[in-house]
Amino acid sequence: MDFYTVFWREMVVFRRTFIKFFASRLVSPLLYLVAFGWGLGRGLSMDGGSYLEFVVPGIVALSAMNTSFNAVGVSLNMSRLYHKTLEEYLIAPISASAFVLGKVLAGTVRGLVASLIILGLAFLFGAHLVVNGWFLLVVFLTCFLFAALGVVAAMTINSHEDMANFSTFVILPMSFLCGTFFSPDRLPKAVAYIIEVLPLTHASYALRALARGGEVLPISLAVLLGYAIALFLAGVWVVKKVR
């Protein structure tokens, strides 16, 4: 239960800063919904539905990614390099896997809350979406895997600026290209090929299919699960070898 101690600390802080978190998590999805759902997408139809219904699962996916990655990545990187609070955990008799699990679950919670905020907003904008257990499971996996990526990045990147660069060069392009706002099959073949192997693409695909009332896509689910496990193990490994 050591992971729960790590998780507990995150939740204490999360509760204390919830209002701020909530407000800040409203802004960018609201802008996306206004710009792409209402402004650009009005009257546009994608694969037989409205563009709003097409784009909301994509926005959920990208927000899950951004929120979870930043929640873990930025704070852990600061904690390691600047506040040095990571040492408190390294000195304590807890395992690296308990530490990583606690951090990743805390990042996942934040990502899930952010996703629910978007679904709430989308509902207010008049989107009709099916949100069932599978949908939530896919969101959970997406949050989990990007929180774990946050651990790997935070433990291996040695400056705050490079952490920001990682966001700009890796996370930001994924936000726009991974099937979030449009289908990647419109891209040049070589690019589309790369996009197909990225986890966010499968999050978008799976969420979109489910939101329309379709079945869960087994390949996408398997890809997300694979990334989640691999990145979690990578996170444990980099924490172990930090000494």
Next chain:
Amino acid sequence: MKFLGVNKLIEIRQLTKQYGHIVAVSDLDLEIKEGEIFALLGPNGAGKTTTIRMLTMLTKPTSGTALINGYDVTRELDKVKKEIGVVPQHMNLDQELTAWENLELHGRLYKIPATERRKRIEELLQYVELEDRARELVSRFSGGMKRRLMIARALMHWPKVLFLDEPTVGLDPQTRRKIWDLIRRMNSEGMTVLLTTHYIEEAEILCHRVGIMDKGKLIALGTPGELKKRVGEVVVETFGGKDTGYKFFATREEALAYASQVDGDVLIRESNLEDVFVELTGRKVVD
């Protein structure tokens, strides 16, 4: 002097740490007995922090070993972790938590059961005189309050050895004395203490033995009295217009004889640990 146990609580053997071509700590051999307050002195960059970081398992030694209460710091991590409390050189409290929550996090990490944890937190906050600030965020604390809270945190799990890396740097004289009292009190209750400091009077007043490090090597070791004897218990300071000259003598008579021969201002006094330090590590400020 109080009773010192015969147990060697810390045994350091040939401990070495290299960062690239920099040798931060070089073939360090040192034993610290149970119940001792031991100070590591040394100029900036001497390797004091690196030594503590190796003993507290925050960095791996390049070679050599260290045993804490018989457990190897390179292999028996979980056993060593329970024996040590650490107050690092930099402030590393969780600024997003209150004082109470900082201690609670520590207590949970060390698996102290809830009721016992509560009692321990109350007791320690009282011990470091922070009980009325318990529910305040640490980011609002002054430097001295943070330092005291860090000590309380390190004590939460009843460690056998406490490592304090420059525990009184940047504190006002009153707070510094409070921390000295705290260290003495913990020691009288049986805690072994290894601290580093740049305040030589701190080592002289507080510690049973001191080790002086320079450029990664231990260059002197003993009680403050022994070290003073080693360089000479009487100092003659002469001021010849530009620099002060220091000369050490074993007896007052020798010192007087020397002093009668020099021109200019002369001061004869007993040597202190600072003289030892300056004499052994060289007068230049080394970086």
